[in-house]
Amino acid sequence: MRAERQARGWSQMDAVRALESHADQTIPGTSSLLRNWKRWEAGEVEPDDFYKPLIAKTFGTVSAAFFPRAGHRNAEAELLEGVGMNTLEFVSRLRTSDVSPATLEALRITADRLCSEYPYMSPEQLSIEGHAWLRRICNLLDRRLTLSQHQEVLSLAGTVSLLIGCVEYDMGQRHEARATRRAAQSLGEEAGDADVMGWAHEMAAWFAITQGDYRGVIAASNAGEFVAHNRSVTVQLAAQKAKAWARIGDRREMEKALDHGRAILETLPYPEDVDHHFVVDPSKFDFYAMDCYRLFGDNERAAVYADEVIRSSTDADGTQRKPMRIAEAEITLGVVAAREGDVERAVSLGRQAISGERKSLPSLLMVSGELRQILAKQYPTEQEAAAYLEELRALGARDA
Known part of the structure; x- marks a missing residue:
């Protein structure tokens, strides 16, 4: 809090007055707030759940980012504990005709694990693993599936395709990444999965901003917001727009886009896995x-x-x-x-x-x-x- 306040050149009283201006209901008087502010900055107490989002809003961020909490999933342990199968047993099950709820749950856990390894695993290794699992997932489409199972498999294939496309783009494989992104979007459309479709549009915005096509960023972000509504991906789409407006030089539109993303993020539950690439962590x-x-x-x-x-x-x-x-x-x-x-x-x-x-x-x-x-x-x-x-x-x- 002190660093944010000082970066703006505010005194503690300035910060309190800014906080008061963002409150949409009656709050204690200025002198009482100032005493609380000093205690918050000194680390004597932590703001309660009423003040956390208000403080975050004062500084233009969200409460979960300003007051983070620990949380980390162990996807490998989940695979064994959640469905009672290790990786070898799971792959063997995929080779049979059985497509049980446990098989689909194991696929979901594996897809989540791959997405959570994106921030740090080498792109070459992640690409190899991603392609191998995508082939296994797509092979299930040749089995007899219920409608809901068919949609689930398409969604998982779309998610893993998104991941592969990101990794390809990271490695400079632009043509391959564009084709993979289009395939992921098609899978999302066929499955009716708004998250997959939204992230496919976000990838298009990301590709465009790195190539200097700022109007293309805004168009892709708008298209993504249209299909994703108020999901996690919408926050990242708003951020891509903010970054594009910043490069265009329009600070007002940049601030509007950041505020829009912040407002949506504030309403979302804290993510179960903050390392998952297709979840916007605060x-x-x-x-x-x-x-x-x-x-x-x-x-x-x-x-x-x-x-x-x-x-x-x-x-x-x-x-x-x-x-x-x-x-x-x-x-x-x-x-x-x-x-x-x-x-x-x-x-x-x-x-x-x-x-x-x-x-x-x-x-x-x-x-x-x-x-x-x-x-x-x-x-x-x-x-x-x-x-x-x-x-x-x-x-x-x-x-x-």
């Missing part, structure tokens, strides 16, 4: 806001969000749980450092961001391009900056 809202405020040159707010992204994406033992988010946060901090004249720190952070094993090349290159432009323009004679720019060019050649 901490990701800070990731969206970081990107937008960096683009508008709001260095203090961008840095606060970047620090929070790194914190929430790192386990207590230092393990990076979401290395791709951390890389973009490091680029953000590098951009801020470059703007403030610290070229050495800017280059160091930029190198750190592109050195990780798990990368989404198109996204990383898009964000790194902002740091590249600043370094090339403001530090043309700095040797370390020039060396880093050469490293970026080499990385870009892999995505060509």
Whole structure:
């Protein structure tokens, strides 16, 4: 709370008045709120469930991101405990004619596991596993299935196809990724699965923003919102629109899109698995806001969000749980450092961001391009900056 307040240049009294302006019902007087605020900032007590969403709204985020809680699923254990089968038994069952509820539940758990491994597993390995399981799932379509089973299998195939498409795009396989995205959308339409359809449109928006097609981002996001309504994917669609408006230079529309996404996210239940790629976890809202405020040159707010992204994406033992988010946060901090004249720190952070094993090349290159432009323009004679720019060019050649 203190970091967010200070990033805006607010005193504690300013923060209390801002909070009062966001309240839609009567709350205690200013002096009482100020006393509570001081206790909240000092960590003496935690705000209750009434004040948490109000504080989050004051700072333009959501309560579950501002006041996170622990939660992690063990999908491998679920497979054994939930359906009484280990992986070998499960694969053997898939080869028989039996398509029981336990078989479908095991498939759901496996699909969830694959989606939860997206943030950190190597894209090559995840692609191999994803294709292998997609073949097994699709083979079930040749069996005698009830209507509901047929729809469930189509939905699972659509989900795994979405994952494969994301991994292909991460590796720079753009043509394959586009074809896989279209296949996933078709499967979602056939199954009547609004989530799969919505994420297929979100992928189209993601592809478009990394290629500079900002109007295409807005069109894809609008199409996705039309089919997904107020699901989790709608939050990410709103975020893609916000990022596109930020790159167009329209701050008002950017803020509107962020507010729309925040309002939807605030109404959704806390996700069971925050690592699942096709579930928007609350901490990701800070990731969206970081990107937008960096683009508008709001260095203090961008840095606060970047620090929070790194914190929430790192386990207590230092393990990076979401290395791709951390890389973009490091680029953000590098951009801020470059703007403030610290070229050495800017280059160091930029190198750190592109050195990780798990990368989404198109996204990383898009964000790194902002740091590249600043370094090339403001530090043309700095040797370390020039060396880093050469490293970026080499990385870009892999995505060509």
